[in-house]
Amino acid sequence: MTASLPDAEWRHRPGLDGLLDALDAGAGKARFVGGAVRDALLDLPVNDIDIATTLDPHDVLDRLQKAGIKAVPTGIDHGTITAVLPGGPVEITTLRRDVSTDGRRATIAYTDDWREDAARRDFTINALYADPLTGAISDYFGGVDDLEARRLRFIGDAATRIAEDHLRILRYFRFLARYGGNVLDEAAYAASVAAANSLMALSRERIADELLKLLGVAAPVPALRLMIDGAILTPVLPEIDRAGIDRLESLMAREAEAGVAPAPIRRLAALLPPDPVLADQIGARLKLSNKARKRLMTALEPASGPESPRALAYRVGTESAIDRLLLDSAQPLDALAQLNGWSPPHLPIGGGALIARGLAAGPDVAKALQAVERAWVAENFPDDARVAAIADQIVSKFQRARQ
Numbered sequence: 133m134t135a136s137l138p139d140a141e142w143r144h145r146p147g148l149d150g151l152l153d154a155l156d157a158g159a160g161k162a163r164f165v166g167g168a169v170r171d172a173l174l175d176l177p178v179n180d181i182d183i184a185t186t187l188d189p190h191d192v193l194d195r196l197q198k199a200g201i202k203a204v205p206t207g208i209d210h211g212t213i214t215a216v217l218p219g220g221p222v223e224i225t226t227l228r229r230d231v232s233t234d235g236r237r238a239t240i241a242y243t244d245d246w247r248e249d250a251a252r253r254d255f256t257i258n259a260l261y262a263d264p265l266t267g268a269i270s271d272y273f274g275g276v277d278d279l280e281a282r283r284l285r286f287i288g289d290a291a292t293r294i295a296e297d298h299l300r301i302l303r304y305f306r307f308l309a310r311y312g313g314n315v316l317d318e319a320a321y322a323a324s325v326a327a328a329n330s331l332m333a334l335s336r337e338r339i340a341d342e343l344l345k346l347l348g349v350a351a352p353v354p355a356l357r358l359m360i361d362g363a364i365l366t367p368v369l370p371e372i373d374r375a376g377i378d379r380l381e382s383l384m385a386r387e388a389e390a391g392v393a394p395a396p397i398r399r400l401a402a403l404l405p406p407d408p409v410l411a412d413q414i415g416a417r418l419k420l421s422n423k424a425r426k427r428l429m430t431a432l433e434p435a436s437g438p439e440s441p442r443a444l445a446y447r448v449g450t451e452s453a454i455d456r457l458l459l460d461s462a463q464p465l466d467a468l469a470q471l472n473g474w475s476p477p478h479l480p481i482g483g484g485a486l487i488a489r490g491l492a493a494g495p496d497v498a499k500a501l502q503a504v505e506r507a508w509v510a511e512n513f514p515d516d517a518r519v520a521a522i523a524d525q526i527v528s529k530f531q532r533a534r535q
Contacts, residue, residue, distance in 0.1 A: 135268075143264070148217060148222070150199060151199075154196055155185055163270065169261065174279060188226060196213070228240040255303075255304075256287055259287060284304070291326065299339075309356075328362070328364045328365075353377060380402040386458050408433045427452060430452040441457060442474065
């Protein structure tokens, strides 16, 4: 693998050159770091750009302001400033070393030693730096070789690195699935298994974020199997078991066959027991958003009877209908075609139109409107003329019942 950063579109994003000038990158005071370097070397798309610098964060703020670059002190207590550029935000972090850690957060001190900064990072492939002008790679722990071999290694002793930040257990399996070729490092696995109970000390938001990121990768199943076999998730998500892995594999096969993009929440639904009440409880435990919890629960609601794909989408929304159709292996995949380019319409008639037809104002109006809606859905959303005919029939029926 080349030890030089390839030229790519992300290196020419609007405003980036001005930022590098402000940070004195030409004098070696700033380098690209982490995911951007890793993904660029793998010829993968680069989304987020991170820069490491020897400059003090307050100096960074001053330099950006003088250069007319909007600067946001997003994490200034930990040395991080966000530069808001026309091409997107860039995080700039001063080189750091850990003074103390408790498994959840670290007390840091600034340094001007690049290797010291690299040593506090989690994996060798994430501790790569690149000169933004020449593309020269700084690799202190063999990360380039590990990238080439699709090998995921902690920097130093795995158990020590996990003790510094318990979230690294989950990050290990996510990165294993994404970058490690699912080739297991036995020392890392043993350390993760031994420290699994420490996940209970983490916020549920951080756990959910890592789990959903893992579920979003192309091939999460081998890593998830290792996690289940090692009881990694048991302290925080005991409901996920081997049966859930089997359901996930079935879902992923159907996603691929149908050409539907993966959705982490849908895949989480497959992992969980098919119980919407339990799913909602787990969503609450993971501190998911109300929208995500509702989607999770709706995905696992049992079918109430025969229902066309469009009728289902009208009732629960297109997104949730696609989830349900994919999760239910008894549903033919060609049913999804009925939802392509289709959005649930609005009932083209209201209670006033029923009153105009002679229905007395009162509770019968709402009941009659519901009957019109049921017939409209059952007939696959016919046009306004047919809806008017349905309304005539329903109003006549209600009037006869009141005579």
